[in-house]
Amino acid sequence: MAQQYVLALDLGTSALKAALVSFTGAVAGLETEPVPLTVLPGGGAEQNPEDWWNALVTATRRLMARGIAGPDRVAAVCCTAQWSATVAVDRAGRPLMPAISWMDTRGAPDVARLTGGPVSVAGYGVDKLWRWIRRTGGIPGKAGKDSLAHILYIRRAHPWVYEAAHKFLEPKDYLNLRLTGEFASTYEAITLHWVTDNRDPYHIRYDPDLLAAAGLERAQLPDLLPATAVLGRLRPAAAEELGLRPETHVIAGTPDIHAAAIGSGGTRDLDPHLYVGTSSWLSAHVPYLKTDLLHNMASIPAAIPGRYLVANEQETAGACLLHLRDLLADPSGRTPRTQTLSDGRGASTDEEAPDEMTRLINLAAGVPAGSDGLLFTPWLAGERTPVEDPWVRGGFHNLTLRTTRGHLVRAVLEGVALNARWLAEAVDRFVGRRLEPVRLIGGGARSELWCQIYADVLDRAVHQMERPLEASARGAGLLALVGLGELNFADVPELVAAARTFEPTPAHRRIYAELSAAFRELYRRQRGVYARLNRRTAR
Template structure:
């Protein structure tokens, strides 16, 4: 590999896959590898969802070594490391940095009851005590969500239901910050990873710090939380132990980095204010940067500090998007049970894509609601569940698969209305990233459903790697945001097909009606059966 440009070794340790890449400071991906279905999620009663931090590290070391071998990179060309991982997780560690159990990840809802008690009050707005909401919004720009999926909810769950772990915990770390601890031996968080603890004063975006009043309200001791640094901070040198595990030179600079959501936002090339992008991965979101701090309690959105220094982004998330296809693959089409249809072939997603293409737009009236694990935005309701509606004896598998693709797009259209209301302007052309954006069929469905041009970014599944590479460039003074924006590569633009507009407009209204008419039934069913 030529050594003309400095390279950043980046890792995106996702929920269901691990990616590693070599990226230039201006965002050009020189080499990358991916390992899928790497670390299992351990689902537990009452909404538990956990992963093993040691399994993360084993996967990362294996993936990095594969990258180094396949790329043939000279170690001298690697100038820094940057890792990212899913946001809104919690790893309790002792003073030696050892995990005190499995990590609680972003899907876990077991802390919901403690958040509701923490944020409630006699006079409420959208279920939040008015006096408490005003305090939280004043300092943070948001408030702990009732879903129980924020980091603060995980810590409260540990405090009240795993008190022995709480007492033994030296620091509670986000997954990204735990990986940085493995790399540098330092307990630290950046201004973006700490936000969902809801204990920081975010009024000065360049000086985010713990707020004593919020710490008192939550009952979390400051000493159990890591020190805070700007997102462009260089955390420290790579330790000898980590260097040996990764087959890298010790002493390489390690940037403090940012969680996966913010990394992908930066990697979408949509870095100007109000320039939108969609992330279509395990979960999904529709976001853009904005120049102000704002909160929307009704739709569970807020503008929060971005990985771009001095900027905010519109924070929202839809819980299950690409993972809906994983559900089809593993639970219906290729389940490993007595019918002997599994395991799934390596090209299962491509086959599902080809199958969906056989069905007409609108899937002959079959509608899928993608709420397989509840929902966060534009409504927050952990009891919502997925469903196929309007099946008949003539319904085909191709119609059902296409309905899944369309249902995820309908959900994003629902969110788009809330985002446009939040920023007080219509969105224009939208960049699309994430593993789902590899599918040209799905990109076209999104363009038709949203009635917006969709711009497919180069290497859409590797946007997180690109974002971390760019952040490292900014941190080390190797590049500027302006240089990065000029390097944007769009592989294809999908224009809305006017012939499909009437079909999707009608089905979208039915999609909304299905939510309104069935939400009380979901609540009854899932408060009983979980």
Template sequence: MTRSPTILSIDLGTGGPKVALVGNDGTIVASALRPVTTIPLGPDAAEQDPEEIWSAILSAIREVLAAAGRPAEDILGISCTSQYFSIVPIDDSGHPVGPMIPWMDGRGAPFAQALYISHPETPSRWIETTGMPPLPSGNDSLSHILFLQNECPEIYERAAKLVEPADYVTSRLTGVCASNGCTAFAMLLTDNRELDSIAYHDELIRLSGVDRQKLPELVPIGSSLGPIRKEIAEEIGLSADTQVFAGVNDTHAAGIGTASHLRGHGALNIGTTCQVLAFVDDMRTDIDHFILSMPSPVPGRYMVMSEIGLGGKPLEHFLTRVVFADDGLAKHSVDDPFERVEEALGTAEPGSGGLLYLPWLAGSQSPRANPAMRGGFLNMSLETTRAHMLRAVLEGVSFSLRWALPAVEAFTNETFPFLRFSGGGAMSARWAQILADTMDRPIHQLSEPRFVNNRGTALLAFHALGRASLDET
């Protein structure tokens, strides 16, 4: 029997990596997940350990290759996607010299705000050039770099390069430290006006005060970075000829995996955070609704960046901190807090008995950016049950997406006749129905939705190899 070629896809999310071996028809041949710890350091401060991330990726790869039982020559390449607006300081060999500063960390806020004070033209200058201004909340990669530069000078000085997580992974795999228009976007230092000629912008680098030598080399989007390092190939059982492709961020991957890059198509993604996924033909910015466009791996098209805020995280928070918490009241923890969610949702009527939930546990972004926004339950009564609270959480997240959808459709000049649904949230058929009710639109719940990003990056790799078209669903 002839085996189809495959791509080894790495999706590094906030909660840890998902690794999958993906066939050229999108089949998930084998998959593995590993958790990664987020270390809370106080209000608006968090870190992750890049070595823990790397070990988790290697462990997941070994499991996938063992489960697949495929010869190494069947695996044509490695593709990578990751969370973004996160920075890893690395040395010349790609090894970390400090912790990863993830997207939820806001310790760079004072330095982002200082740009607005010292250079009043900052918002317009950045929007014109990159499509996005530095965030006063400090939740972007430029702010993280400025935080390291000003508050952690020893790490900043030791770092040969400051890279996004996807570029960290590819540098460990290949020994080549490189970024591209898709991953470098989050550093807000590139001129993105022409997709075919994305480059660092000297004036933005000067205004920010960042050392240009610490920025990774830019390669074309979709490039092969070369073969995997021989010692890594031997360690995990791959051919030393296996090509590693330049990474993309997880919104790009979800956009490709849901076929949102096709005209007239849109999607919803609910992972740790949630997004409305879509594409446009040019760089544009709706700063009032905080909807932006960023370079994409699809030739001639930009990806819409409509980050709503937390998506699946409020559900996890409710289950682990309220329902199954270990605290002074009792020990309620369970191995899988999500196991009974579908059953419990069926016991609460739509509308959750009048209970409302605000899902902004860490601020809101699109369609109204407010980092100080916070969440809560409203209209609780003596009839309120835990099932009502559970359903209200899902309804609250769904309504936040509904709030953003008209602004995204206006931004794209398109009305989506249906919406595909991806991410961990799409494992719930009841959540899909809640979204259909709130969006007043058909929701297409994708199969194996947690691995949509893996499918997306695999399709990009097959496309780069000339074995797939991006014009097909």
């Protein structure tokens, strides 16, 4: 029998990836197509859903034109996408306004009004904390980046859109609507609306009390399915655009964070993975619902039935390195374009970028561990975990006249890893054990230097997974194979191999322990200054 494939579609903030994943879990081919992002004053960030669809069609047709597989050998399509973005659509499925990105913070005041109270803990009313945490395992984030915050913002700032909206959809659910005509979402994807009872992972449902507390209409939210469910078949018009058969199944799919967990090979409980793309997170599947309010972390429903996923996110990781590259670029006026660094939230194609990035990494390789005391704090867009602070900002500390470009680059690599060390200690406490070894995925995992820095800074073994940039797309493909009955989740770890293992360097242990202490002290001492500088201007 000829090899069969899943078409895995991975929509990030800056690019869409289309991949053919074989029934053995291997990525046989991948194409990338950029999508634009509009950043607005006052914390706004928007995208045009039509740009997403056009990128999906372009990347898919280019991939199919390579001749890896004909349409008769594509058994299913499965989407993964950026999470916590919101598309308001009418009854015909047409967007009523641009999609609100996960980066958008304009709903922060709406969340504050919703979750505040006369007696508060960490800025939340005590009664609100009890209501939400007991049923969902978390509570709407104060930064205003959750899907609920986006909908509340639309209701306040665009009331006509709110009234006209037939459904509010996550990005992967909007793509599924275009593919099948079905308005639907999945149990784990709806989590950041904070209106589902998540206490029984096998029976997640909308909760009437939470809907009333949030002020949302159940009718404006999609019906829920397991991530592995067969949502339907391709609409004839969509099949024609993509060059596929109308009989092709469409699997319900899952957000990028959940897909990356599967694509890392870490489907067993407490098998950790560290994703290093534009943003970063350290996660693992667990069998329990739990919340760490102090570190803005919780276990949330996973794409794997009956399991939860430890959820946290560092806002900027690879984005810091890309931003430094752009700052150090040729001052002749050439505007550098962003290079792909992430599975779910990374960017586009610039043939010159890899050479420039390689040059910068090589400069960093010539600098000793610890960057001669230079520290970089990576909070270029505020932070979510291990602290939730929308006002904190990044910077270089302890610059001297001996500081070189190589020092700047290595300090960025180390600063992002130091933030991950801070997070890792919180995650270890959360799960009750030291998580090791760590699977490293995402675009940042392609750098052997960065892999070694992570091993040294975290002081634990790091597995550099094969083809780490494709983890989310691979995860979507593996998820679809489970949905088709071709695999079980227990089979996944054997299908995803490590390219290399990096062990901590004993001689660097003391250096990074000292830098880690200084890193956290910088935050404690300067957070008030950042708040005064940034709260008024909201920049």
